[in-house]
Structure formats: C-alpha cells, structure tokens
Amino acid sequence: MRHLPYFCRGEVVKGFGRGSKELGIPTANFSEQVVESFPSDIPTGIYYGWACVGNGDVHKMVLSIGWNPFYKNIKKSVETHIIHTFKEDFYGEILSIVITGYIRPEKNFDSLDALISAIQEDIEEAKRQLDLPEHLKLKEDNFFHLPEGKISKQPGLSASLKSLQQSGQQPSSLYSGMSSLSKCQPQLIVVQGGVLKGKQTMHLPLTRQKPPLVRL
Ligand SMILES: Cc1cc2nc3c(=O)[nH]c(=O)nc-3n(C[C@H](O)[C@H](O)[C@H](O)COP(=O)(O)O)c2cc1C
Ligand SMILES: Nc1ncnc2c1ncn2[C@@H]1O[C@H](COP(=O)(O)OP(=O)(O)O)[C@@H](O)[C@H]1O
Known part of the structure; x- marks a missing residue:
C-alpha cells in the first residue's frame, strides 16, 4: 500500500477514555496536529506495525485511523494499541510508530462485544504478520534508535x-x-x-x- 511503511512520532494526548474503560484495550492518541500531518489520501482503517514509548523497547502494535464509526466521532483520530502491558499510563510521552501493514477498513458493529472481538482478531493478525521478515526488519529501524x-x-x-x-x-x-x-x-x-x-x-x-x- 502507498505510504507504507509510514513513520510517525508525536506526543500522547488524552482521548475519550473509552479504550481502557469500555473496551479493555487502551489506545494512545496522537494530537490533532499529528493526525493532520498524515497524508490526506492514506486510507482510514486498521493497521499494524511497531511502536516505542520514549526511549523504551519496541513492541508490536495495532492502530486505528479514522472516525471510529461505532462511536461516530466528529474528529479523525490516530490511536495506537501497543501489544504490551505497561505498569502505568504514558500521557505526555513521545510515541514513535512505524506502520507496516493494513488489516481492514473501520466498521460499525451491532454491539460493544462485536467491536472488542474484532479488535482482538486484529491483534492476533498483527502478531502473525509482524513475525514475517519483511515486517520484522522494521523493528530494528534507525528511527527507533x-x-x-x-x-x-x-x-x-x-x-x-x-x-x-x-x-x-x-x-x-x-x-x-x-x-x-x-x-x-x-x-x-x-x-x-x-x-x-x-x-x-x-x-x-x-x-x-x-x-x-x-x-x-
Ligand atoms: C485495532 C483497532 C481496531 C479498531 N477498529 C474499530 C472499528 O472497526 N470501528 C470503530 O468504530 N472503532 C474501532 N477502533 C477504535 C476504538 O473504537 C477506539 O480505540 C476506542 O473508541 C477508544 O477510543 P479513545 O482512546 O479515544 O477513548 C479500533 C481500535 C483499534 C486499536
Ligand atoms: N498497551 C497500551 N497501549 C496504548 N496505551 C496504553 C497501553 N497501556 C497503557 N496505556 C495508556 O492508556 C492510555 C489510553 O487509554 P484510553 O482508555 O484509551 O484513554 P484515551 O482515550 O485517553 O486514549 C494511553 O494514552 C496510555 O497512556
């Protein structure tokens, strides 16, 4: 897909607080300024790649770009779920990501459980894809070092x-x-x-x- 791999770095800001509370899947949000800096023609949808908070380790991640049709957001957001358990929140930290692959478009769902199941499937798909050499090599990119x-x-x-x-x-x-x-x-x-x-x-x-x- 055009634009991939896509490298981005920015501060983690507050979202609507639904990720942890409603979904049990926290997602770190980029600021509006960073969201606007994405290419206007990058398709909205669900992606996977690598992420690093501050100077920490590089972890697998899944990412949503768009308006979250289930919640009918008015503003576009770029939200990263890092596939790692952190001891605490990291608002205000610099999140560095490289987006390496696309999974699917954003969808609406009949229930919260259906949205959660879809995200869990995305996570499993991301884990599998990121073990492939073409994606794995980007974990070591200078961008993170x-x-x-x-x-x-x-x-x-x-x-x-x-x-x-x-x-x-x-x-x-x-x-x-x-x-x-x-x-x-x-x-x-x-x-x-x-x-x-x-x-x-x-x-x-x-x-x-x-x-x-x-x-x-
Ligand atoms: C992997 C992944 C897939 C997602 N897929 C969808 C989707 O298909 N439809 C949707 O409305 N939101 C989707 N979301 C976005 C969640 O609804 C969003 O992360 C949640 O509303 C939390 O937002 P908040 O951090 O601003 O509170 C997805 C998020 C992730 C991380
Ligand atoms: N594995 C993780 N992936 C993403 N964010 C995480 C993770 N673990 C903890 N967090 C923290 O949780 C926050 C996201 O929680 P969430 O409930 O989605 O709230 P918000 O709507 O403010 O983004 C992130 O900004 C980050 O500080």
Whole structure:
C-alpha cells in the first residue's frame, strides 16, 4: 500500500477514555496536529506495525485511523494499541510508530462485544504478520534508535542532532528518522542544538540546555 511503511512520532494526548474503560484495550492518541500531518489520501482503517514509548523497547502494535464509526466521532483520530502491558499510563510521552501493514477498513458493529472481538482478531493478525521478515526488519529501524535517548517532549517533535552526528551516520542513512520526522510535522522539527526543516539542517550551538524553539 502507498505510504507504507509510514513513520510517525508525536506526543500522547488524552482521548475519550473509552479504550481502557469500555473496551479493555487502551489506545494512545496522537494530537490533532499529528493526525493532520498524515497524508490526506492514506486510507482510514486498521493497521499494524511497531511502536516505542520514549526511549523504551519496541513492541508490536495495532492502530486505528479514522472516525471510529461505532462511536461516530466528529474528529479523525490516530490511536495506537501497543501489544504490551505497561505498569502505568504514558500521557505526555513521545510515541514513535512505524506502520507496516493494513488489516481492514473501520466498521460499525451491532454491539460493544462485536467491536472488542474484532479488535482482538486484529491483534492476533498483527502478531502473525509482524513475525514475517519483511515486517520484522522494521523493528530494528534507525528511527527507533536515536542514541543517547535524546527524544524530548517539547515542542512535540525532537531528536538529537548531536547524537545522530556522533553515531557517524551520513545524511543518506538518516532517511528514516529524517523523512519520517519531516512527514510527521513538516513545518517544525526541533533538534537538540539545531533545527531541521525537511532535509535542511541549521546548526546552532550545542548546549546542555533545552533546544531553542524556532518557528520556520
Ligand atoms: C485495532 C483497532 C481496531 C479498531 N477498529 C474499530 C472499528 O472497526 N470501528 C470503530 O468504530 N472503532 C474501532 N477502533 C477504535 C476504538 O473504537 C477506539 O480505540 C476506542 O473508541 C477508544 O477510543 P479513545 O482512546 O479515544 O477513548 C479500533 C481500535 C483499534 C486499536
Ligand atoms: N498497551 C497500551 N497501549 C496504548 N496505551 C496504553 C497501553 N497501556 C497503557 N496505556 C495508556 O492508556 C492510555 C489510553 O487509554 P484510553 O482508555 O484509551 O484513554 P484515551 O482515550 O485517553 O486514549 C494511553 O494514552 C496510555 O497512556
């Protein structure tokens, strides 16, 4: 499918709180700004891929893009269920995902139980698909391995230019981080010590302080 694999990174914000309470399946929501940064022609529906919270481990995930017809949402959402048990919530953390495959369109259901069963089947399908080599290889993508753990929370997207430089990567090998970051929020990407716009890099003095907020 066009646009896949799709890399995205953004802060986890509050949704309607239904995932855990009503479905028993928590889903981490991206902000409206990140949702709007998705390609307008990416089909709504249910996908699978890999996800990582902050600098944590990379886990399998399932993802819903759309309006949740069962709940008739007015706003489009992008919600990730990570196939892992976390000790606590992670609102405000940076969630990094790579979407690798498509499962099905969003559907309406006659009952909550039917929706839950469908999501459980999606999870099983995702687990199977993600064990295939073509999907498994993306678990190890550089996108998830920004050295020194410099992914910070503000202002939404950041990465460590210094770390990327220190890791000896050439711009061409930064494709996943760069292209995915720029796809995700093309207008502003702040890097510790620098600001990236698309594939441009503007060097600023590297300091131990918070990266400067510069609007391009
Ligand atoms: C794998 C997966 C499949 C989903 N499929 C559907 C669906 O077919 N129809 C639908 O209305 N919502 C679907 N959802 C969205 C759930 O309804 C949504 O996650 C739930 O309303 C929780 O939303 P909240 O986190 O904003 O509270 C799906 C979610 C996931 C993670
Ligand atoms: N395995 C998980 N996958 C996704 N989110 C999880 C998971 N475990 C805990 N969470 C937390 O639960 C939140 C989602 O819960 P949910 O009830 O769907 O509320 P909301 O509607 O605010 O997203 C996430 O934002 C995250 O902080």
